[in-house]
Amino acid sequence: MSLITESPITAADKTFFQLRKDIVKGKVLSGSKLSETELSTNYGVSRAVIREAINRLEACHLVERKANIGARVVALTPEGLVELYQVRESLEGMAARLAATNMTDEEIAGLNALLTTHFQTVKTGETYYQEAGDVDFHYRIILGSKNSHLISILIDGIYHLIRMYRVQFGMAGPRVTTAFDEHKHIVGAISNRDAELAEILMRRHILYTKNSFEKKLASNAI
Amino acid sequence: MSLITESPITAADKTFFQLRKDIVKGKVLSGSKLSETELSTNYGVSRAVIREAINRLEACHLVERKANIGARVVALTPEGLVELYQVRESLEGMAARLAATNMTDEEIAGLNALLTTHFQTVKTGETYYQEAGDVDFHYRIILGSKNSHLISILIDGIYHLIRMYRVQFGMAGPRVTTAFDEHKHIVGAISNRDAELAEILMRRHILYTKNSFEKKLASNAI
DNA sequence: AGCGCAGATATTGTCGACAAAACATTAATT
DNA sequence: AATTAATGTTTTGTCGACAATATCTGCGCT
Numbered sequence: 118m119s120l121i122t123e124s125p126i127t128a129a130d131k132t133f134f135q136l137r138k139d140i141v142k143g144k145v146l147s148g149s150k151l152s153e154t155e156l157s158t159n160y161g162v163s164r165a166v167i168r169e170a171i172n173r174l175e176a177c178h179l180v181e182r183k184a185n186i187g188a189r190v191v192a193l194t195p196e197g198l199v200e201l202y203q204v205r206e207s208l209e210g211m212a213a214r215l216a217a218t219n220m221t222d223e224e225i226a227g228l229n230a231l232l233t234t235h236f237q238t239v240k241t242g243e244t245y246y247q248e249a250g251d252v253d254f255h256y257r258i259i260l261g262s263k264n265s266h267l268i269s270i271l272i273d274g275i276y277h278l279i280r281m282y283r284v285q286f287g288m289a290g291p292r293v294t295t296a297f298d299e300h301k302h303i304v305g306a307i308s309n310r311d312a313e314l315a316e317i318l319m320r321r322h323i324l325y326t327k328n329s330f331e332k333k334l335a336s337n338a339i
Numbered sequence: 340m341s342l343i344t345e346s347p348i349t350a351a352d353k354t355f356f357q358l359r360k361d362i363v364k365g366k367v368l369s370g371s372k373l374s375e376t377e378l379s380t381n382y383g384v385s386r387a388v389i390r391e392a393i394n395r396l397e398a399c400h401l402v403e404r405k406a407n408i409g410a411r412v413v414a415l416t417p418e419g420l421v422e423l424y425q426v427r428e429s430l431e432g433m434a435a436r437l438a439a440t441n442m443t444d445e446e447i448a449g450l451n452a453l454l455t456t457h458f459q460t461v462k463t464g465e466t467y468y469q470e471a472g473d474v475d476f477h478y479r480i481i482l483g484s485k486n487s488h489l490i491s492i493l494i495d496g497i498y499h500l501i502r503m504y505r506v507q508f509g510m511a512g513p514r515v516t517t518a519f520d521e522h523k524h525i526v527g528a529i530s531n532r533d534a535e536l537a538e539i540l541m542r543r544h545i546l547y548t549k550n551s552f553e554k555k556l557a558s559n560a561i
Numbered sequence: 562a563g564c565g566c567a568g569a570t571a572t573t574g575t576c577g578a579c580a581a582a583a584c585a586t587t588a589a590t591t
Numbered sequence: 592a593a594t595t596a597a598t599g600t601t602t603t604g605t606c607g608a609c610a611a612t613a614t615c616t617g618c619g620c621t
Contacts, residue, residue, distance in 0.1 A: 349604065384605080385607075387604085387605060388604085407611085
């Protein structure tokens, strides 16, 4: 189930995507209970498809289920965010390493083109960059790893959780220009087919992002 | 769903565990189709619980499902094994890094005790070591990371796939004494709370294991 | 004979109903 | 008054039936 490319076919698919969207956006509150009957009336489908959707959400770590008790949306905590970024650092570092050897020259050229596009956007001072551009950048490298496990874990799983934290903790924030430089260096390493350096730079990049988030969290908590 | 500690409660749980066991052991052939009706008669439960079990197996990457077509057991390929070990290297490396800071002194003492036990076993020349002992060693470090995502991805997901490759490609193999030394050094780094070194050593350890598997595969292929 | 189409068959997707377990409420006892 | 037991309600788990989609079979056509 490559959740990024294929279009929704079955009712369970559509319900899964809709529910995931609602959870990420916070329309369904973090920590709240997912009542099967209630959802089934709200989304206009039978309990069976709701159950299937919930099962998939559990696989993404967006909800937690207990036998005979029910499912709850995961609670967002600063510790959880840290854990998430530790995994992300590890996996995206490996993705960058693999991308440096597995991406085609065309794909690398595309990455460079994306960078220049971003540079134009950043120069004009638009904040658009972070949300869409940053995601796109990381997506390309993840896919460039050509490792299906890596791709699945990151894109089908971790990324939605990260988006959830971003949205609900209110982090569209700064880190635009510095992040751009980091991106540039990562692409440079990949262009040079320097796998080790690409991994190191990507890990540092994600570590910095985490630190920036933690600072923001601390200031919000006051 | 912490699949390692909790005991099976519902029929879906039991069916999931049984099916997973049968897939890992090769009783259900790699690449074969999982017919819902057939399984439902074989396992003596309704199609609903079979579907739930298959959904969970998909989350573990043990089966692949296509809408309106059905589920197949994943095909085992040398390339797949390489991809798996790339992810494992990345994640278990991070686990070792985190374990070095997050394990309690008692847990570390337990790790050292496990090592001496293994040493006795290895000295007497028993091959028992690799299967149970090695798994136990890695489990403890993974759990020692105290990172729930890491634990879930590795223990609920990747490890069963690795066991499947081990069983079906016939790898109980050697690498006993050398692996023991590697384990010893890893535990040493963790005992010294040297996170960076623990990660490096664990990554090398897993890389060596992968290389050993690849050699074995190549010789089997002749 | 090979290819394409139409009907028949089998498989997956969805639904509503029933069973079992958890939870809430009330009553009884100390 | 507090705790526990019993009962009733709600929620999840399981089942069999029906609908929709895919696969197979056989016929007709070129």
